Amino acid sequence: MNAITFSQVRKAYGGVQAVDGLDLALPAGQSVALLGPNGAGKSTSLGMLLGLARPDSGTIGVFGHDPAEAVARGLVGAMLQDGSLPEGLTVAETVSFVHGLYPDPLPLAEVMELADLTALARRRASRLSGGQAQRVRFAMAIAGAPRLLVLDEPTAAMDVESRRAFWAGMRAYARGGRTVLFATHHLEEADENADRVVVIAAGRAVADGTPEEVKRAAGGRTVRFTLGDQPSAGLDLLPGVTGVRIEGATAVLRTGDSDATAEALFTRSGLRIRDLEIGGAGLEEAFLSLTRPAEGA
Numbered sequence: 001m002n003a004i005t006f007s008q009v010r011k012a013y014g015g016v017q018a019v020d021g022l023d024l025a026l027p028a029g030q031s032v033a034l035l036g037p038n039g040a041g042k043s044t045s046l047g048m049l050l051g052l053a054r055p056d057s058g059t060i061g062v063f064g065h066d067p068a069e070a071v072a073r074g075l076v077g078a079m080l081q082d083g084s085l086p087e088g089l090t091v092a093e094t095v096s097f098v099h100g101l102y103p104d105p106l107p108l109a110e111v112m113e114l115a116d117l118t119a120l121a122r123r124r125a126s127r128l129s130g131g132q133a134q135r136v137r138f139a140m141a142i143a144g145a146p147r148l149l150v151l152d153e154p155t156a157a158m159d160v161e162s163r164r165a166f167w168a169g170m171r172a173y174a175r176g177g178r179t180v181l182f183a184t185h186h187l188e189e190a191d192e193n194a195d196r197v198v199v200i201a202a203g204r205a206v207a208d209g210t211p212e213e214v215k216r217a218a219g220g221r222t223v224r225f226t227l228g229d230q231p232s233a234g235l236d237l238l239p240g241v242t243g244v245r246i247e248g249a250t251a252v253l254r255t256g257d258s259d260a261t262a263e264a265l266f267t268r269s270g271l272r273i274r275d276l277e278i279g280g281a282g283l284e285e286a287f288l289s290l291t292r293p294a295e296g297a
């Protein structure tokens with residue numbers, strides 16, 4: 001059975017078409033990243049999935065139910081971008097209170113462990129750093145052992161160490177056949193933590209598959225070399241080149257024909273080429289090539 005289906009879902013705010021005909025079918029048991037640039041429609045889609053807003057048209061199903069019905073049945077846990085924590089309670093009291101609301105929760109110690117909160121149990125929840133508060137929200141989202149866990153940019157306020165611990169907790173939660181859908185614009189988070197990546201731009205899915213498949217669908221390879229302070233003008237006109245990015249002293253060319261691009265760099269560009277590397281396109285190149293045309297539209 002599909003955990004989630006979106007069929008031709010549309011949602012506009014005033015003149016902005018936030019979600020523009022989104023189709024999605026996610027089988028139960030997968031961890032899926034909804035990957036897209038700012039304003040792509042990720043939060044709007046997740047809000048509708050949680051029954052917080054209704055589509056203007058189209059339908060959304062969660063384990064075969066209407067979203068609000070699925071939430072009422074306790075099938076869905078969510079961690080959204082904001083939401084304040086109660087004043088005056090410790091972390092342990094906050095998590096334990098929410099935990100007590102569910103008929104069939106995860107063991108409390110397991111919730112604290114998965115959210116990496118054991119060492120913070122006695123701290124006041126209202127005095128936590130942004131990243132620590134996110135971990136409490138994560139604990140509250142998983143406490144009821146929901147079959148579907150929805151996370152909207154969960155690591156936004158976390159440092160590198162907290163992120164690592166967070167994703168380890170998320171993957172451990174996902175292991176018992178549970179479904180996780182998370183929104184992110186961090187490519188490496190999608191690459192490392194999702195079985196499947198849905199790239200969303202301008203309110204539509206523009207690519208959908210394993211991280212490897214998405215990279216392949218975007219096609220092409222990258223040719224990178226040290227440009228130094230030489231001019232980059234004209235690199236986009238070399239044979240095969242479909243995109244040019246300058247990263248500090250390095251030029252990164254996306255190309256459909258790396259042999260022709262490399263040959264032209266040496267014979268025709270007039271540049272001094274050093275440290276040439278040819279590689280497969282990473283998720284970042286795939287993401288840029290998939291979302292750029294839609295963004296500019």
Ligand SMILES: Nc1ncnc2c1ncn2[C@@H]1O[C@H](COP(=O)(O)OP(=O)(O)OP(=O)(O)O)[C@@H](O)[C@H]1O
Pocket residue numbers: 013014016017018019036037038039040041042043044045185
């Ligand atoms: N309540 C609202 N009122 C008006 N416009 C909105 C509202 N919510 C979202 N939008 C607009 O809809 C579009 C999609 O926004 P959304 O927040 O869904 O994108 P997102 O992919 O989650 O972006 P981000 O990564 O920045 O969170 C944006 O243009 C946004 O400005």
